[in-house]
Amino acid sequence: MKNPVLVALFCLMQTLILAQSPTPSKPRILISTDIGGTDPDDNQSMTHLLMNSDLFQFEGLVSSPSYGEGNKKEILRMIDIYEKDLPKLNKHNKKLAKPDFLRSICKQGRKGNAPFSGYTTATEGSDWIIKCAKKQSEHPLWILDWGGLEDIAQALHDAPEIQHKIRIYWIGGPNKKWSANSYAYIAENFPNLFFIEVNSSYYGFFSNNTEPDTINTSDYYNRVIQGGGHLGMDFKNYYDGEIKMGDSPSLFYMMDGNPEKPERESWGGSFEKITYSPRTIYNQTTTLKDTVAFCSIIEIHLKGPKIEIPSDSVCFWMEIPYGKTIQKWPGYHLGNGDYAIRYIPKKAENLHYRFTSKIAEINGLEGDIVVSNLWPGKKHSTDYPLGNHWYSDKSDINLYDEKIQGGKTVLKWRNVILDDWAKRWKWLK
Template sequence: MKQFTFLLFLFGIFIHLKVDAQRTKPRVIISTDIGGDDPDDFQSMVHLLMYANELNIEGLVSSPPGEGRKEHIIEALDAYAQDFEKLRKHGNFPSPEYLNSVTKQGLTEVQSTPKPSSEVSEGANWIIEKARQKNDQPLYLLVWGSMTDVAQALHFAPDIKENIRVYMIGSWNTRMDSLARNYVFEHHPDLWLIENNTTFRGMYMGGDQSDDFGNTSFVEKYVKDHGALGEIFYQKKKDIKMGDTPSVLYLLNGDPDQPETGSWGGRFLRTDHGPNYFTDLADPKFIENNRPGAKTVNVWRKDFLTDWATRMKWLE
């Protein structure tokens, strides 16, 4: 009887992995300033890797401003490698070797002229290469840091616009790399673009922060001491900020084709700048702590944190 029960258990895992492998997953390249002035990119990278079986990660690009470099992405991937055997029991997670192979260095200086420089970065070239690959699905560029590499890719290969969608975390990143952002905004109005300048603040402002759902209490209970990924998260920052994570949440729960409808990663306003340019909702009912749109993220706080906590338990 015990042998039969064990065989049923193995069969269940096989079916789960098979369904997971066949599921249509969003194509994603992350552009991140991880390792720079704000440790929250390490937090968002940990969260991303915990959901790596739900996405087709085609690139991880180091795109400062600041001191962040490719080596800091590798630091997070080293932690992922330590937890990989536990993770792969729960889904079709990409191998650490594969993720290392698609990790690229972007320009280490922000754009300094109204148009991108003639030196095309490894990261920008990778974006172009992946965007030009024949595929029925759009390639989502989730911009957590500088827009420099995305701007370069658009400048030197404008044909990729029909194949890509950009979800940009603005605010401080925009101020630090304003020329790249302005170039994209002014010269590529036909680009599909979500410019999230304040909505992302709902990741850590407002929402249900009672009991174990507080920014500090959640990390203490569900992240700290949970595998190597939990440890690197806790070492870098002991409370939730994860300001870039809404870009990932947008692809995990909701309809990515409809930014104007609700999703874990926010709800956005279509503007008249171009056919597909979206930004933060200004309606007062969605403002949290003077941040327009933030409530469209924090309304889901208990849901997305509960889901994440379930995954972190896999690493116990």
């Protein structure tokens, strides 16, 4: 095409075509977090979120601590720190989220885990999820869950019609342990959700893997973050600055490619469809002859006296040694002398437990169970069947990062992700 007139016409046509092409939309996201609780990795992830806030269309920031003392005030505190650094950040990017807007969408959700039914009463957080899901939009609402499922379960119970308007990327693992009842409610009643259940892959981002050329997360603070404004000073308060950010793979996933395709490779992992969520029901305490997959539901039912207390009341406890402490999990009276508890182990181990209760028939019962390292494991007749859009960590043994199922699907992107973030830390120096 040597004719200059034709060249000019061709360039003009291309310009017009590009001008008419729709600008790629920012994903609509709502964060559900237990920030301020026992694990400060949420604070690290919130720092990353705020520094990349221009990439998302924010709908909500909900405090949903199924365990610990997390609260909305901690989200607001992080926004205050971000606001101090915003003038420097704005010199490089004026599209970052406005602090007052972020404050306006902060909501308090349920504090503490749900009873055996999986839901209780509406909260400010669950109502906000419903409101955001029902907004008129061509795009779905992505709920990136860094904590418990209680507010999502409550929202689905109160407005089941929203199930087709939302997508969920959930950091499970330990969070699943605390949200066993809400998880069971969702899996049983909403199997057709678009749900990415990440029980282990996210560990790959901060694993101890020290393969050649893999960025060491232990010295990243000293090399990159230190001296990076108020956010940088605050970051030192979490794990002494060592990178964990266990919830950030949900953000990485939304930052890298089409989120509607979980089986693709992405910064936030690569996932495969699962057709069932494993649940094993026992009508007595278990022994080391019993084996379940990690992150699967163990449901133990016991018989006892027909006492006069409301159904779904806590009346016994499962005690499990955890390091130098004892973790306690509530068990419930279901009525008519039936008692039950759900527990979800987060890792492969031989697990010992003991029941304590004022009910003599239950108090002092003990049990053991073997937890295997492959999710979702073998099928049982009592599993929850799932629909066509439920995804989880890839089971290919070649993608394990040591004992972490699917860990390499995230680990492989660690350098790219941290190099990308380093560019923004430079803005604060």
